Amino acid sequence: MLKTNLRKPQGLLIDLDGTLYHGERRIDGADEWIASLRECGLPFLFVTNNSTAAPELVAARLERMGISASADEVVTSAQAAAAYIAEHSPGATVHIVGEAGLKLAAADAGLQLVDNGEARYVLQGLDRELDYSKLQRAVSLLLGGAEYILTNPDVLLPSDDGLLPGAGSLSALLSTASGVQPTVIGKPSRILVSYALRRIGLEAEQTWMVGDNMATDIAAGHGAGCGTALVLTGLTTLDNLPHYMEQTGMQPDGVFADLRQLNTYILSMLGT
Numbered sequence: 417m418l419k420t421n422l423r424k425p426q427g428l429l430i431d432l433d434g435t436l437y438h439g440e441r442r443i444d445g446a447d448e449w450i451a452s453l454r455e456c457g458l459p460f461l462f463v464t465n466n467s468t469a470a471p472e473l474v475a476a477r478l479e480r481m482g483i484s485a486s487a488d489e490v491v492t493s494a495q496a497a498a499a500y501i502a503e504h505s506p507g508a509t510v511h512i513v514g515e516a517g518l519k520l521a522a523a524d525a526g527l528q529l530v531d532n533g534e535a536r537y538v539l540q541g542l543d544r545e546l547d548y549s550k551l552q553r554a555v556s557l558l559l560g561g562a563e564y565i566l567t568n569p570d571v572l573l574p575s576d577d578g579l580l581p582g583a584g585s586l587s588a589l590l591s592t593a594s595g596v597q598p599t600v601i602g603k604p605s606r607i608l609v610s611y612a613l614r615r616i617g618l619e620a621e622q623t624w625m626v627g628d629n630m631a632t633d634i635a636a637g638h639g640a641g642c643g644t645a646l647v648l649t650g651l652t653t654l655d656n657l658p659h660y661m662e663q664t665g666m667q668p669d670g671v672f673a674d675l676r677q678l679n680t681y682i683l684s685m686l687g688t
C-alpha cells in the first residue's frame with residue numbers, strides 16, 4: 417500500500433474487468449475477497465460499464481470463475497442509462513442501438529422501445545451487430561432532435577482476442593454524423609456511480625469506489641464524492657501510475673498492490 421486517505425467504508429462499489437477478472441480468468445484473491453466481504457457483512461455492488469449483458473449473465477460469469485455473485489448485486493451502465501431516461505421522461509419512446517442487456521434494461525425501466533418511427537431518445541451502447549441501416553436510423557433521429565444517451569464512453573475493450581472497438585468508438589461515428597454530443601452515463605461519468613449509490617442506499621462519503629483504472633473508476637468515484645481505492649491488478653501498475661495521475665490530474669485515496677492487501681486493510685478498518 418502506497419498511501420491512504422480512506423475513511424472506514426460502509427459499502428463498496430467494485431469494478432469488474434481488471435479488478436476481479438481478466439477475460440475469463442479470475443484475478444488472484446478475488447474469490448476470497450468477495451467471500452470475506454460477505455462474512456463481515458460489508459455491503460457491495462459490482463459496477464460495470466458493460467451494457468451488453470444483463471445482470472443475470474454478469475453474475476453467472478462471476479460464479480463460473482468461483483466468485484459468488486447474484487444478479488441484484490450487479491449494476492450495469494445499461495440499467496443506469498435506462499433509469500436516467502425514465503427519471504427525466506417516464507415511459508419515453510427510445511430507439512436503441514445496442515444489445516440484449518440494453519434492451520432488457522430499457523424495457524424494465526418502463527421505456528417504450530421503438531425500432532422504426534419517431535423516438536424521443538437514442539440510447540446507444542455497444543452493438544456488435546451494427547450495420548449501415550442502424551446507423552442511418554440513429555443519425556436520422558438525432559438530426560430530427562432526439563436526445564442522445566451513451567451507456568459508456570469506452571473506446572477500446574480488452575478481450576481474449578485483443579482490443580475491440582467499444583461503445584465510445586461507435587459513438588464517435590454517430591456524433592460526427594449528427595453533430596449531437598451524447599450524455600454519457602458510464603464511468604468516468606458520475607451518473608453511473610450516483611445510480612449505484614441509490615441502489616446500495618448509501619451516501620457517497622460512506623462508500624468507496626474500487627477499481628483498476630484511474631481515468632474511469634477513480635475519476636467517477638472522485639467526481640461523485642466517494643473514497644477511491646485503486647488496485648494494481650489491471651491497467652494501472654506502479655510504473656505507469658505517475659503517468660495516469662498526471663493525465664487525470666487526480667490521486668486515488670488509497671493504492672493497493674493486490675486484492676489480498678486491500679482485504680487486509682478493509683478488515684483492519686472494520687476492526688474484525
Ligand SMILES: [Mg+2]
Pocket residue numbers: 431432433434435627628629650
Ligand atoms: Mg476495470
